[in-house]
Amino acid sequence: MKKISEQIKGKNPKAHTIHICAGGGCISAGEISVKEALENEIKKYALDGVVKVVETGCMDACSLGPLMVIYPEGVFYQKLKPSDAKEIVEEHLLKGRVVQRLLYKGPSGEIKPRATEEIPFFTRQVRIATRNLGVIDPASIEEYIARDGYFALRKALSMTPEMVIEEIKKSGLRGRGGAGFPTGLKWELTRKSKSDEKYLICNADEGDPGAFMDRSMMEGDPHSLLEGMAIGGYAIGAHQGYIYVRAEYPLAIERLKIAIKQAREYGLLGKDIFGSGFDFDVDLRIGAGAFVCGEETALIQSVEGKRGQPVQKPPYPAQSGLWKKPTVINNVETLVDVPYIINKGWEAFASIGTEKSKGTKVFALVGKVNNTGLVEVPMGTTLRELIFDIGGGIPGGKRFKAVQTGGPSGGCIPEEYLDTPIDYESLTSLGTIMGSGGMIVMDEDTCMVDVARFFLQFTADESCGKCTPCREGTYEMLEILDMIVDGKGTMEDIEALEKLARVISKTALCGLGQTAPNPVLSTLRYFRDEYEAHVKEKRCPAKSCKALIAYRIDPAKCTGCTACARACPTGAITGEVRKVHTIDQEKCIKCGSCFEVCRFDAVEKIDAVDLHAKIV
Known part of the structure; x- marks a missing residue:
């Protein structure tokens, strides 16, 4: 303590308040450990009398957590680790120097010290329901x-x-x-x-x-x-x-x-x-x-x-x-x-919103979008503004494919309707609903048939079983979807799926059953070609459905680094160091591990029907 006291002797540390996000997302990302490390460093330098640490509610930007804002400067630090606490205390709190490496960086690498006042994710929001989140201690x-x-x-x-x-x-x-x-x-x-x-x-x-x-x-x-x-x-x-x-x-x-x-x-x-x-x-x-x-x-x-x-x-x-x-x-x-x-x-x-949809709406923006988190915008904001201007667009330069609104009871909206204003009537006209505010963004690698199956699986499992249309009908629809994604469906199955969906929506007892077919109906409405590709061509256009894809190694690109072989859980990949590797299709479980670890784009994901034609 004597050495530490000598380090700050003669200095007059500035009073600071540190707001650290203690929303569920940041806690799961390690906020508690960051806070403990920060408080230990503050105490170590005898700053606990002039520095106050406040755990607030969600600060919206879940993809950047754990995060904090230090006042009075308003400096925004993101993606924190417990090891960062020492540098924040020594540099920012004691010396007044912002820790540059922990600041938000824009798409072009530009640094944003006061991100909450500088980037569209924050500045385009209108906070009514979320007016106190990230501002106050929720326990006070x-x-x-x-x-x-x-x-x-x-x-x-x-x-x-x-x-x-x-x-x-x-x-x-x-x-x-x-x-x-x-x-x-x-x-x-x-x-x-x-x-x-x-x-x-x-x-x-x-x-x-x-x-x-x-x-x-x-x-x-x-x-x-x-x-x-x-x-x-x-x-x-x-x-x-x-x-x-x-x-x-x-x-x-x-x-x-x-x-x-x-x-x-x-x-x-x-x-x-x-x-x-x-x-x-x-x-x-x-x-x-x-x-x-x-x-x-x-x-x-x-x-x-x-x-x-x-x-x-x-x-x-x-x-x-x-x-x-x-x-x-x-x-x-x-x-x-x-x-x-x-x-x-x-x-x-x-005064905010549209003629029939007043005020703001809070959305949970998740999925294939750069800036995930909590977003509150005026009713009437377009899907494009929300996903691209506020959400920052699709990661990795991928193409936007659809956005699902309204949870399992909602529907999927394709690219052609990105300029639709978000309000109750507009979303209903597209075959979906506002719901409570869930918004899942999907890119070109998403299979829309599989998406419909995912949400239908959820609602079928959650059915209370009281009425026959929901109890029996959703499982019948699920069986048809299982056949289609496995490449075993027929055109008659697609027709039966659509007919069954419309019957359930009209005859189920409550809102859960009545809206359960929405993901199926909306994907049939906008992505019927994907259903037909699964049935007619035994092909998944997104190369997502396991039964319809295969992996192969391009000998022209393979360097023999062995990364794919080491990642394969079944030993399906063989080959010597610095020599071309091959995949035993009988052993391959199509987990995609080899595809993910290959740094040379040598592992290819192809249609299963083309496997024999393309394997060398």
Whole structure:
């Protein structure tokens, strides 16, 4: 310690606040180890009195994590490792010198020290639902209040419930969970229902593959959700709210529990909130991860302790929901938008977006795109702007092929519709849906038949089994798709697949079954040629389906480096050092390991039907 003290003797270290992303993505990438190493170095140099480390919610740019921003400079460091902590403390915090190698670099190699203010991924976003993510400590109610937290609740309690509902109706807010039903109208219908008790449920059962919008908001800004629920409860006349969150979200559950405890201690949940006479409290209900429980009637069954299965409608939850009482169900993003609308006024929200789709929408941008992460943009932003301007385009110079929206219930949109504005009506016209906001980008190497099979496999597995069209029909469709990708399908199979999909969409009991065929119907609509290639030519155009491809080694390019042979798990590749290698097709399991490790492009992926013609 004496040596360290001598190093900083006579210096006056500048006060800094370090925001380190503690969203689920960065934690899985090693944020905790980075934070611990950073705090150890700060303590080692006796800087803990002037440097504050704050774990925030998701900072959006998941592909760059773990990441941090150091204030007051606003310097953005990315892809951090625990070993970087020492250099950050010694160079940036002690000497005031930015660590260049940890900064964001643009497509041309240009350095962006303040990336959050300099690159389109951040600057093109309009943050309403995500307004506090990456800004506050989610475990601190004081920091939330400092950002005007619970001011909207106080304002709402000075209005009549009818005035609050009218404010939401005028804002044009529609449900962000998928269907896009007008939120104010849903509240109004429940308000008018006569009952001694009413309930408000937050649907946080975010089950779409690749979606993490609601999780990030609960992890990074739980008080916004609680405030939105309290306002909604006041508007409809409910005194009890429930957050139905899946057990796979342990961090979100932990932070919600902390937030609920804090809000109760501050008198912001519970009895006589703000001395208004209004009572409202929130409890958690942990789901077991059943996708069908995203459907509102199945969710209600689960909250009641029953098996999560949908029930026939009507009556709708607004008339008879939880324990047969009028109930409003909104998803996380919808409720998080509410405090903003009440605070800023309906005009501020309605001025953003399109005529019928107001405000912003949060998307989880994932897949074959350079900048993956959480993105919030105005409704009406085009797919091209989102994927190429904000997302940075497709990695490796590959060609864009399609984007899948709406999760397993959505559809795939081809390149020709990239300039489509993102709003409820436009996406529906293309055969897909907005959904909760999952957006999966695909490149030229993606087989669209296999994509349809992947999502159908998911929904078939998640079917509750209550109705025959979904229980039996989805598995029948899956069997047909299995045959097609294995090269065993016929043209009659394609016709049967399409007919079956349309029958299921019209006859299934709930939204899960009714929308399960969407990935199949949309890929048949836009990529029928790929289905036909699998059937007629026994060929996968994307060279993705294992049964229809093979690997060979080009003798003109093979250097005999042995990398492919060492990577092969079955010993299918043989050859001496510095001599041409060959692949035993009987032993090859088509795992692609040889293709991935070859540095000389000597391993080729070819159509299985061409194998005998091309092998030397």
